[in-house]
Amino acid sequence: MPIRILALTAAVLLSQSPGASAQNATPSPDPDPSTLCAACPKRSVGRAIFQTTMVNVFYEMANLVRGQVTARITPKTWWNNMENGWVWDLDDFVVNQVGHPYQGSNYFNSGRANGLSFYESAAVAAFGSSTWEYFGETNKPSLNDFINTTLGGIALGEMFHRAGWLVRNTHATGKGRLWSEIGAMALDPVTGYNRFRTGDASRVTDKPPDLVPASLDSLVSAGVLWRGSQSSAFTAKGQPFLEVDALYGDTNTGRSRTPYDAFSVRLRFGGGSGFSEARVRGRLLGQPFKNGSVHVSVLQSYDFQNNDAYSTGAQSFDAALGGMHTFSSNTSLHVLGWAGLTVLGAVDSLPLGVDERPDEPETPPSGGQGVSEGPRFYDYGPGSDFGGVARLVRKGRTIAGFMYEGRQLYSLDGVRANHLLQRMRVDALVPLRGPLGIGTSAEFFHRRSYYQDEAHTIKTYHYPQLRAYLAWSGK
């Protein structure tokens, strides 16, 4: 293993030497990652593009089998879409903010599964997304889908790709190996399929070195939450939830030029809807300063929240400044602050004069199954975001946490308004025995909408939240 790492390091250093730079002026054969690492897939751009197209064919066929009118594509619908250009669509919030990013992760991983780098796979995600919008449906190509599928697909795709390599046990054989490969395939289907197809799924090798995290922390919490609103402090009825937090690598230390060598993930089920929160924040670049006491990074974020009180989602890029203060050998404080641009954000909204969202009509849409005819009760627009987190860590476990995030969205489609969304959360955790602990958290979501009507109406909403949970922390 050390020899392999040395060989890889030497290969990377040689590839960046001045001589190599000079050679860059003339084209050289494409480097094949499989020559650097036994478990790395063979590089093939053509197969990546082919499999991306097959992903589109798969989704198209699935829609056709489901009887969706939008799946009845013909060359005429392709031409109509090309002639029309981009529009905003009227689809359901979860379809647009989770479904499309997930589909994008399949495109992205068609690249990763065929030996392409992160950025090359990002281009494959954009290719898959744009071809789907123009040729995969009869719907007019949707700009919000293109952005969400591409950027969300990159964030979710790399997260799933790396999570798949965590699950995969490449040293095992027999049934244990088979199940680890099946588990990884559930997370990253395209890589899993390719590994079974090529026989890599049964070959005993080391994992690709750049897909092994420097550290791994997780916190699983299950409990009950109570949410209030501006009209009532808290609902009497608690809502059960399960939340998973994972920290892959350390986003706050080290020089990094490998995208997503460190990222954080949060997934929450229950607590207001079946799937109520997803967040992936991956480091694209990282650079320490002042002997590592200060760390500057560039982050990509995917955000989704959907519960019975509010819905938000965003694709954003941020610059972050982080640091750590050590109180004793056991206790330290980790701080991270960020600010950046939201390429496209979504937030639920109601037109002025409407106080409650009307029930969905039970009659099928006149355009046929799968055709979204609106009205759509959320807005789309670009904007900015900012925030910070602080974690107090004792003996390697988080015992207290604070988070604040703000986002400003300028609505381009939907209700004409500027939305300012703010969210604050405080967590306290008491370790019990072993990895178990109990925790409580308080959260406050505040939203102010500045409507662009004649009267410049401003509306404010807030939703406090309390939670009690049992936690399991793993390393």
Add this chain to the structure above:
Amino acid sequence: MERKVRGFVTVAAFLAAVLMPAAGLAQEAPATRDTQPAAPASRLWLVAGGASTTMRGACQTCEEDTPYRHSGSVLGTLGYRVDQRMDVGAEVFWVPAETASGRIRTTHVDAVAQFRPWASQGFFLKGGAGMAFVRNWVDAVGPDALNSKALSVVIGGGWHFRPASRLGLELFASQHAAAIGDIKTADADVPDVMGNFWSIGAAIVIR
């Protein structure tokens, strides 16, 4: 015999005359390489060109069918060559259009990434996002233009000739979108306006 010798000498002299300079150059080449190491390749990525553009501003919720307009456009990109396949940079795309009812000038300023799947081939794909600035004199309330800012997205592709050289030429096709939101006109507010710009063009590339 003497004639044979003379023929041999003549051929030998001819070969010597032809091959000696080459042999000399072959001997000098390593010396040149030793004393003058090749400079590292530049990281600059510069593109300048023009295109023929068809554009259409449409309102999603309107019944009215808006026309396609045709115009020339100018493209400029300044950026950084990440590696043999990837370039990133800032792009300006300017489309002035004259119509019977007034002028429309749109400037897209985007962060773009360009990817060549095969390093030795010229085929490339491009994508990016940023802002578009629209100056519109069509249906304006007064003599001044109606100025709007918009979310801009660009996708495209093309072929880069001489991809290995510092100076090259590319042919490209691209589509820009400008999501404006609402615009005010002399008649009324028009909601959900989206501009689409389809272009085919050529550009000089310096790497």
